[in-house]
Amino acid sequence: MLEATDLRVEFPGRGGRRARAVDGVNLSVGAGEIVALVGESGCGKTTLARTLLGLERPTSGRIAYDGTPLSYSGRALRAFRRQVQLVLQDPMGSLNPRHTVYEAVAEGPRIHGLPDEETVVSSALARAGLRPPERFFQRFPHELSGGQRQRVVIAGALALDPKVLIADEPVASLDASVRGEILSLLLRLRDDLGLSALVVTHDLGLAWNIADRVAVMYLGRIVESGPTEEVLKNPQHPYTQALLSVLPESPERIVLTGEPPDPTRIPAGCRFHPRCQLVAAGNGKPECSTQPLQILPAGTDSQVACYLATT
Amino acid sequence: MLELDELSVTYRLDSADVPAVRGVSLELAAGEALGLAGESGSGKSSVALALLRLLPRSAVVGGRVMLDGEDVLAMKWGRLRAVRWSSASIVFQGAQHGLNPVQRIGDQIAEPLLVHRQASGTDAAARVRELLAQVGLPAWRARSYPHELSGGQRQRVMIAMALACGPQLIIADEPTTALDLMVQAQVLTLIRQLIADHGISLLMISHDLSVLADVCDRLAVMYAGRLVEVGPSSEEFRHPYSQALAAAFPTVGDPASRLAPRGLAGDPPDPQQLPGGCAFHPRCPVALDSCATSDVQLRASGTDRTAACVLVGE
Ligand SMILES: Nc1ncnc2c1ncn2[C@@H]1O[C@H](COP(=O)(O)OP(=O)(O)OP(=O)(O)O)[C@@H](O)[C@H]1O
Ligand SMILES: Nc1ncnc2c1ncn2[C@@H]1O[C@H](COP(=O)(O)OP(=O)(O)OP(=O)(O)O)[C@@H](O)[C@H]1O
Ligand code: SF4
Ligand code: SF4
Ligand SMILES: [Mg+2]
Ligand SMILES: [Mg+2]
Numbered sequence: 001m002l003e004a005t006d007l008r009v010e011f012p013g014r015g016g017r018r019a020r021a022v023d024g025v026n027l028s029v030g031a032g033e034i035v036a037l038v039g040e041s042g043c044g045k046t047t048l049a050r051t052l053l054g055l056e057r058p059t060s061g062r063i064a065y066d067g068t069p070l071s072y073s074g075r076a077l078r079a080f081r082r083q084v085q086l087v088l089q090d091p092m093g094s095l096n097p098r099h100t101v102y103e104a105v106a107e108g109p110r111i112h113g114l115p116d117e118e119t120v121v122s123s124a125l126a127r128a129g130l131r132p133p134e135r136f137f138q139r140f141p142h143e144l145s146g147g148q149r150q151r152v153v154i155a156g157a158l159a160l161d162p163k164v165l166i167a168d169e170p171v172a173s174l175d176a177s178v179r180g181e182i183l184s185l186l187l188r189l190r191d192d193l194g195l196s197a198l199v200v201t202h203d204l205g206l207a208w209n210i211a212d213r214v215a216v217m218y219l220g221r222i223v224e225s226g227p228t229e230e231v232l233k234n235p236q237h238p239y240t241q242a243l244l245s246v247l248p249e250s251p252e253r254i255v256l257t258g259e260p261p262d263p264t265r266i267p268a269g270c271r272f273h274p275r276c277q278l279v280a281a282g283n284g285k286p287e288c289s290t291q292p293l294q295i296l297p298a299g300t301d302s303q304v305a306c307y308l309a310t311t
Numbered sequence: 312m313l314e315l316d317e318l319s320v321t322y323r324l325d326s327a328d329v330p331a332v333r334g335v336s337l338e339l340a341a342g343e344a345l346g347l348a349g350e351s352g353s354g355k356s357s358v359a360l361a362l363l364r365l366l367p368r369s370a371v372v373g374g375r376v377m378l379d380g381e382d383v384l385a386m387k388w389g390r391l392r393a394v395r396w397s398s399a400s401i402v403f404q405g406a407q408h409g410l411n412p413v414q415r416i417g418d419q420i421a422e423p424l425l426v427h428r429q430a431s432g433t434d435a436a437a438r439v440r441e442l443l444a445q446v447g448l449p450a451w452r453a454r455s456y457p458h459e460l461s462g463g464q465r466q467r468v469m470i471a472m473a474l475a476c477g478p479q480l481i482i483a484d485e486p487t488t489a490l491d492l493m494v495q496a497q498v499l500t501l502i503r504q505l506i507a508d509h510g511i512s513l514l515m516i517s518h519d520l521s522v523l524a525d526v527c528d529r530l531a532v533m534y535a536g537r538l539v540e541v542g543p544s545s546e547e548f549r550h551p552y553s554q555a556l557a558a559a560f561p562t563v564g565d566p567a568s569r570l571a572p573r574g575l576a577g578d579p580p581d582p583q584q585l586p587g588g589c590a591f592h593p594r595c596p597v598a599l600d601s602c603a604t605s606d607v608q609l610r611a612s613g614t615d616r617t618a619a620c621v622l623v624g625e
Binding site for chain 2: 129179262
């Protein structure tokens with residue numbers, strides 16, 4: 001459905017330092033598949049999501065939708081965005097403070113000239129859990145709670161009946177009850193309409209709740225991916241193991257040492273080696289700090305980028 | 312330190328009034344960390360904003376807010392401004408978007424220090440480095456502009472700004488929602504340390520009970536503008552709503568929650584049309600017939616706990 005091949009996105013940095021936010025990624029989202037992209041803050045998740053949508057131009061590599069490479073002409077992009085919708089990380093940033101809820105949700109349908117605007121808007125709001133929808137039509141973003149705003153953004157994306165949804169932390173600002181509702185909604189849209197979704201998150205519980213597949217990103221690269229049960233119950237990469245160890249239900253916390261990762265200074269060898277707990281414990285291999293690892297392919301089976309992993 | 316007495320907040324809209332907070336009474340001692348939980352729209356942010364009189368004009372505030380013995384709602388503007396930078400600071404929900412897009416973040420963190428003459432130029436620069444390190448950002452990030460940071464990095468900048476002037480009370484509204492678990496654990500450790508080392512008081516707002524329980528001594532749960540339960544974070548909740556809230560976060564590896572996200576049945580209450588009786592009754596899994604008509608006030612349930620439910624007694 002949506003596929004990225006050897007994707008790289010760099011930003012010019014201060015004093016000639018370039019930030020390699022996405023540094024070689026292969027990723028595919030199949031029809032009717034929900035993929036969770038997890039990883040710590042700043043590892044490049046949002047940049048990857050924006051690039052998949054054509055909002056950011058890749059430095060190299062390519063994106064294909066249904067086998068056709070993404071073209072950056074205005075017209076092609078418009079058609080593409082009818083099919084592939086984005087739900088942004090921060091509801092405040094993506095809502096115009098001077099537009100009412102109705103106008104915000106009606107914007108997409110208007111651009112694409114959908115008939116029956118009011119029905120489209122009210123059904124989208126209701127599906128996103130804002131019920132009864134009429135109650136919210138004339139409200140402005142500042143007159144809503146944080147979670148209500150996020151649901152308006154989701155309604156805006158649903159209004160176009162997209163084929164693929166790219167959701168960046170879609171429920172981070174939502175409480176437990178609405179969170180469950182929105183995640184059930186995503187599952188239902190997948191089951192009923194065959195919607196595909198890439199859900200960007202740092203919430204492993206969310207991945208467990210809805211994803212078929214999980215891809216773990218570290219410093220611009222995917223370091224482990226595979227079916228959710230395998231990645232989350234039997235993680236192979238030391239970074240994934242550390243990530244899971246911070247969960248409250250985990251018996252033991254793995255504390256990573258070393259500087260927080262910095263995309264302007266990606267370490268040689270395995271990019272995780274300065275913080276790798278196996279290396280710190282003296283169990284690393286010489287190639288950890290010298291030999292770069294291969295970029296993982298976009299397959300659906302389990303894959304790990306680590307010299308010590310067995311699979 | 313902080314005392315709320317029957318605090319209420321009503322938003323006046325053209326069409327109608329929205330009673331967002333309906334009589335909240337709470338106390339927060341010096342050096343104590345209190346967590347405020349509740350679903351979206353229950354009024355948590357409205358409480359936080361009311362504490363420092365940061366609500367929009369359309370909001371009518373009732374009740375009393377005492378901060379260190381002073382009545383905040385009656386304070387003169389000059390005094391209020393002094394309080395806002397010296398004794399209490401707030402990390403707003405979604406405030407990362409409030410960062411000035413054309414100013415380097417180091418300068419934004421240093422600004423209050425310079426304006427209030429807490430530090431000279433070089434001292435301020437050193438303090439900025441220290442604050443950035445506390446929130447896990449390298450010193451060179453001081454020269455970055457907001458758009459060059461990820462969402463979580465911007466949120467950490469906001470926390471650094473709140474810490475800049477060494478406040479006695481920190482009000483943190485969803486301070487870690489955009490942070491991944493590792494950074495979250497790091498920020499929460501930092502917050503715990505500040506409480507322990509400097510006797511800072513904390514009012515932390517989140518919808519994630521496990522985050523609150525990690526940092527706070529006591530937890531308060533809000534529903535439809537009121538508190539429904541207050542008690543020590545080390546004990547199990549007893550109110551049906553608090554229990555539902557706690558159950559909604561899945562355990563990774565638990566087959567029961569695999570491809571089955573759990574929420575709370577029913578619609579969140581409309582503050583303009585609150586149900587009679589216990590406001591939670593239309594969604595309560597264990598409601599009695601009487602719940603539809605008789606409203607239950609907060610009452611003692613055990614030594615340190617209060618709850619508002621007929622089924623939760625002594
Ligand atoms: N426009 C930009 N210019 C320079 N650097 C940037 C820019 N946008 C992002 N970056 C850097 O690229 C890296 C990846 O950022 P990105 O927003 O993709 O992270 P993320 O994984 O979404 O993090 P979070 O979970 O905190 O939202 C970060 O280190 C960030 O500072
Ligand atoms: N400026 C405003 N004008 C009108 N209504 C408002 C305004 N601000 C908030 N409200 C309403 O007041 C209620 C409480 O909002 P508040 O922001 O306090 O909720 P919250 O508990 O912080 O929710 P969240 O977890 O989603 O942030 C909501 O129903 C909201 O729609
Ligand atoms: S390759 Fe070496 S440094 Fe990298 S994760 Fe594996 S053991 Fe750690
Ligand atoms: S008072 Fe009744 S409706 Fe309200 S929480 Fe208790 S049992 Fe449920
Ligand atoms: Mg992001
Ligand atoms: Mg709020």
